Amino acid sequence: MSFSWDDVNALRHYGKFIKAGGGIGEVRKALAWSTWYAVKWWSELKHELGIDADRNILGKALFMSLRARGIIDDGGRLVKRVETPPRPVNPYSAEFVELHDSFDALGAVEVAKGAVDRDKLRILYSSMLAQGWYDIMRETFLDLVEIGRYLNIVEPHCKEGQLAYAVLRRHQPERYLAYDPDPDDVEATASLLGASPNVCAGKVCVLQTPTICGPAAREVASKFAGAFDAVLLFHTLYWMADPLAELRCLKALLRPGGRLLVGQQVVESTPGLLAVVVSFGAKHVFRWRDVEALLDAAGFEKERRYTRYSPYYIAVWRAAQ
Amino acid sequence: MSLVKRVVGEMEGQRALADCEIKDFEAFSSLVPPSLQAAVLEAIRAGSVPPSLQPLFRRLRDAGVMVCL
Secondary structure: OOOOHHHHHHHHOOOHHHHHOOOOOHHHHHHHHHHHHHHHHHHHHHHHHHHOOOOOOOHHHHHHHHHOOOOOOOOOOOOOOOOOOOOOHHHHHHHHHHHHHHHHHHHHHHHOOOOOOOOHHHHHHHHHHHHHHHHHHHHHHHHHHHHHOOEEEEOOOOOOHHHHHHHHHOOOOOOEEEEEEEHHHHHHHHHHOOEEEEOHHHHHHHEEEEOOOHHHHHHHHHHHHOOEEEEEEEEHHHHOOOOOHHHHHHHHHEEEEEEEEEEEEEOOOOHHHHHHHHHHOOOOOOOHHHHHHHHHHEOOOEEEEEEEOOEEEEEEEOOOO | OOOOHHHHHHHHHHHHOOEEEOHHHHHHHHHOOHHHHHHHHHHHHEEOOHHHHHHHHHHHHHOHHHHHH
């Protein structure tokens, strides 16, 4: 068994997650299933869609992640055999594989063609966010970036509010602003947090807006909290229509030296999981170096990087003066 | 925070459920991973939804997979 530099960092910083998943052996089996499914789905897309296989976000994620592992070549042909791995028995590792099973039942080709009902994808996405392995991943991230140090927090693309709920359950920030373009997600978040949508009184504000760059949204945010201490980005960048513009606007909301707490799945991370998640409406897929280039271009300076891609990109960046 | 306070807090976060049932078992069993199916059915039986499952319950109702009186 060999360990990369990133594996060692994952062990160092993500020990709780690995322990809950049954240890390295069990987690590796789960990750191997993610790769195995990615190969299966890519083969299906190539067979059904031919040269159009990577012209949708699911195909693009599969192509980039399998290419990064040397499993396919530049033409998308399989060049490395991937054996069927043993099934993990640890409950958390097993349910990670179950998520892949459920996505597979929808049919990767059907998803890529946009033929799967949006409600079905939303149920699967909600299921993922409610699974135990995801909860541990979320909690471990919040521990690692020391969320308790930040009193005024803004979270873009809050989706159904589980991350905000996890923060508010463990920590008493003075102000927490969560926003999302989707009215259903805003309602779900507000309901979970016991708040009213678009009512920014008290310590929680859940706002429906596609971007924080608009003058009205910016004004609401500034009135609500003044300057923020931290932006929380947990698997968020790929939902943004224009990540660079959004990051620049978020930087303008931060106090000088405010932090950007980043966790982001990248193509070098678990390939099957990335493919599943981008199918829920992502607009982009990133390599870990793309993430860093983006944050740098938006005016942030890297303070500390914990992991590059295993289990996903994790770092703290500071708003440059 | 003490354990008792945490348990009380978690109980307060639970949402009471009206009488709910799974209407479309085929969709439910194919879309919701097996270990989570058990948690959903348990919540229906108990008549209250823990916060971690509230968004999923909302989606299941919106899609007509679950109906609540």
